[in-house]
Amino acid sequence: MPRRIIVLTAVHAPSARYLPDAWDSLRAQRLPEGWEWHWLIQEDGRTDQVLPRVPDDPRVSFHQGRPGGPGVARTMALAHADGAYVKVLDADDLLTPGALARDLAALEADRTLGWATSRVLDLLPDGTTAGFPGDPRHGPIEPGALLDPWKSGGFRAPVHPATLFVRRDLLLALGGWMALPASEDTGLLLALNAVSRGWFTADTGLHYRKWPGQVTGQSAHTDPVERAARMTVVEARARALAQRRPEQT
Incomplete structure (x- = not known):
């Protein structure tokens, strides 16, 4: 498997205007020697409004498909994901400097980790940012640790699925994103946590x-x-x- 991170972005026409900002945040990422990233953009639908916003760069590929929501778009994009890892980047969000390198370092250092997430700040319309309390400690997230807090906390996961970085083979084994009209990313996050250890970066x-x-x-x-x-x-x-996860000894 190539030493490549597939940065996967599902986009629909209304959010296409933010792709240049996402692109700028991606171009600022730096990876260890021997690693590369590739930006895989999948339109949820077939319009003429997204392609003009797609950068002309050999590290970027663009695909379209019939509309089915972001989970369907991301899962269909896996047909073109040829890297060892997949990183989610929604079309309207921004990576912070060093985000890819931190995720990669965590999973490369520990083969028992299947996925990683990180702290999130809301980017408000006026350009300011806001955080929220309740992030877990920096470090590993043990299997099953997210489900009960998610349920007791009003169905809000302790870590944000929009920051997901995951081993491609594990993502495929779980079938990609859930076939839901929404919450498909939370469904995937909880499924990953049910079967494997994860990592949370406090940065x-x-x-x-x-x-x-x-x-x-x-x-x-x-x-x-x-x-x-x-x-x-x-x-x-x-x-x-979780019931089918082998007991750890």
């Missing part, structure tokens, strides 16, 4: 943009009936996977 790794058009800000995202169904299946999958 900020992502600026999570808040803007009126983002999917999580739409009314459908908080519909109580659909939300309850999503949370039920996310929890059930994580618990079923």
Whole structure:
């Protein structure tokens, strides 16, 4: 497997305007000698509004497909993900300097780790940032450690799935992102935590943009009936996977 990190971005037309900012944050990343990154952009749909925002660079590839939501777009993009690792970068978010190198260092140093996440700051419309309390300690996250806090905390995971960095083979073994209209990234995060150890970096790794058009800000995202169904299946999958995890000795 190439010593390559696939930075995977699902994008739809309304968020395409932020791709240049995401690109700038990616170009600023520095990796250890012998490693490279490739930016894989997958449009959720087929329009003429995204391609003009895609950088003309050999390290960037662009694909389209019929619309199905960000989870479907990301999973379809795995057909083109030929690196050892996959890093999520939403189209409207920004990596902080050193984010890729920190994730890579953690997983390269410990083969028992399957994935990594990091601290997040919200990027507000006025350009300021805001954090929130409750981050775990810097270091490993043991299998099963996220599920109960997620449920008791109002279905908010202790770490942010938008910062996910994961071994490609593990991601494929779990089938990619869940087939849900939303919360597909949380579903994947809890599934990963059900079967493998993870890592949390206390350094900020992502600026999570808040803007009126983002999917999580739409009314459908908080519909109580659909939300309850999503949370039920996310929890059930994580618990079923945990039951099948071999006991560690």
